[in-house]
Amino acid sequence: MKSLNVKIWGVRKRASKRPSYDVRWSVSDKVFSETFRTKALADHYRTKLMSAARDGEEFDDVGGLPESMSEKKAELTWYAFALKYLAMKWPHAAPNTRDGMNESLASVTIALLNDVPGRPGAPVLRQALRNWAFVLPGPAEREVPTEVGNALHWIAKASRPLNDLADPVTAREVLDSFRIRLDGKSAAAETVRRKRYTFVNALHYAVDLGEFRENPLTSVRWQKPKVSGEVDPRVVVNPRQALSLLHAVSYVGGYSRARGRRLVGLFACMYFAGLRPAEAVGLTDAGLTLTEQRWGTMLLHRTRPSVGRQWTDSGESHDDRGLKNRPAEDVRRVPIPPQLVAMLREHLDTFGTAADGRLFFSEGGGVVASSTYSRAWQEARTLALPPAAVVSPLARRPYDLRHSALSTWLNAGVDPTEVAERAGNSVEVLLGRYAKCLDGRQEVANRRIEDLLNEYD
Template identity: 65%
Template sequence: MKTTDVRVFGIRHDERRKKPSFQVRWKVAGKEFLHTARTKGLAKAHQGKLRQAMRDGEEFDTATGLPPSMEEKATEVSWYEFALVYMALRWPHVSPNYREEINEGLTDATKSLLRDTPGRPSDEALQRALRDWAFVLPAPGERDLPPEVARVLRWVEKASRPLADLKEPVVVREVLDAFKLRQDGKAAAGATVRRKRKTFVAALNYAVDRGDFAENPAGAVKWEKPKAATEVDPRVVANPAQAASLLTAVSYVGGYHRARGRRLVGLFAAMYYAGLRPAEAIGLSEDDCTLPGRGWGSATLHRTRPTAGKRWTDSGEVHDDRGLKNRAVEDTRVVPLPPRLVVILKEGIRTHGVAEDGRLFFNERRGVLDSSTYDRVWHEARVFALPSRLVRSPLAHRPYDLRHSTLSTWLNAGVDPTEVAERAGNSVEVLLARYAKCLYGRREIANQRIEALLDEYN
């Protein structure tokens, strides 16, 4: 039944909820309706739409309490169809690594939103079809698919639940809970779960923009996010003597006549002595560096070459070619190079030369260095450099731990956190939060100062 008998009341704060929320109240033909929003601004927006519909003379539905202009689209679009549209929308505007994150989140969400209809493929076939073919550009409809993959995706199209099912909080919770499990049924890491949830929520935000939902349905679910480790484990931090020993050991990997290890000494030294990220060190070229005969040098960072995977990059290459992390494409960062590192880099250029585009570090074919290559060298060097008990420990287990080691060393040496953050390309807040457990001796210093203060009054 439709009517113009409508009254819209003021906004009230709902104090019964833990999180701040605001309610819009209105009556249609004497029947009361409520709309709860997370912010007062959203509540005012909903209230404004109701009043505008009244001014326009729209008839309100006595069952839903809404005018035609505010009723959510009664669309039969499936989640899978919507997810393909969202993937294609986001793909051109995000980095290759973020494309993989979107693929991962949409794949798991799609699997959890499938009806159990006849002909269901195996879990392995579903995973392969969605991960390798569905949520990758070009889209399935724009390229030829292997027959077995095409059969799986046709089944997915028919079995996918409607997008509108996500209006039900219990359905949203099912998806979120599915993120907590790996393919083998074991618990997923907290960071992985949070990453998938981020993709899912972002997709639902787009559904709101399209008009499929009035508000993001994930906001109505009280779901506890798993904790994700953000602080650096102090056990991975190598002291200067251990780091020097590891760098020396790198030069022995592959034997004297094979330069596999000696060619990469400078790469690991750049991570340790200058605190570079691996992708920053791999993108470093001779033209970026000032390497004087004596004293400190510098490197102007502007390019990174992270390993992404062929399916995620526009070029079809394994490595992306992009600017600095979390910065505009044209941004640069100047990093001082200690004298010891200057000597190592000059020696590397003199002995091994540079790649065709000037990069200091490269593989045996002078191509872009792959992470699997330098990982293997690093793990062999750890065996050479460390006693067996430390080889089994987390100490400098990954090349990235060299960066953790140097930033921890700088902070513990008393270098101003602002300067450390500038060299590292982090904010001070992120720096201190990540390395809080690696700041040795601070408690003793604080105890001494407190004790000295108390002694003044005794």
């Protein structure tokens, strides 16, 4: 029998050792109640009852609930919901986004586990979530190791209800868990920011599904860690240091094997053209105009970011995508100075191109792995820089060559709009991140100021 004769009363605190709260309502004069640990959870449950009654839903006079709050829907756990969210986001997400989403969902899932007997060890839990649960195709479509299968079964049983996040205390506990790494040390601010972003986005999806009237995190007062958007000026090299590093790369791995020589042009593109590493790795000869002893041009349209095989649709370690933050078929034109033109001409004369036209490739013709060029770069730093500079942040990563390039252009007086166009950034990002002084540039400024002051001394 169904009925619309519904009365919903307020939340009542129960007198007991542990505070609890009752929600009471009646259907056809038959009284029902539910008990919750916190007032926030009770208020959330009462709100859902009132919304169902206001929308004209019929209430079951046996279970006392509307159809939208049937037993099956009310018992939706965070873990079950997270799998739904993953299935919705995965097909349209970039590989690196998938990796970050996977890590974030795993962190929230671990934070929302009840203390149920049989808990697997922390490494097994993380492996089950990172390598199996939050990857598509999922465990149901793959052969799962017994240990992992048992862990996933335990997680499904131990996961707390999604509705627990209506309690600000619970939501805050999850947010606070982002601050601590598995080894107990503090997590980087950028990691915390990324995990929070995924958490917020997932709960927006829960609102879309009707699980919450509004995102429960809006009622949580939580201080987000500040993420520095500026480039550390200590990483920026001046032109003399950059050339010294590029020369040193050619000595890495010996002359005959050419492990370093085949990478000189790759690093030169990051410094002289301001390319991102993924743009340089994907560079082909089709878009190059190399005029001897004059400025040349690059037409960029593809990137080959390094990601894990489990994150790409192709199963390859490198994704094949368009330019960052641009439409898939967009093209960016970058003028390149004579120094880089000469280096690329020499590279093509010595090594040619890969079968698909890529300028930079491994000895076997494959895509250059980020681990490969990063190791070569670290070896080159020890050859080119004095000991004090080697242990400093100066050009610690290959990406720092791009930072140095953009800083050089800005210090040369190039209009920020032109620099942003060449770099593939907005002017706002450029001025917020890359407007840094070159290493040693302060000495030049100090001399100019001192000369001016001495005129009036």
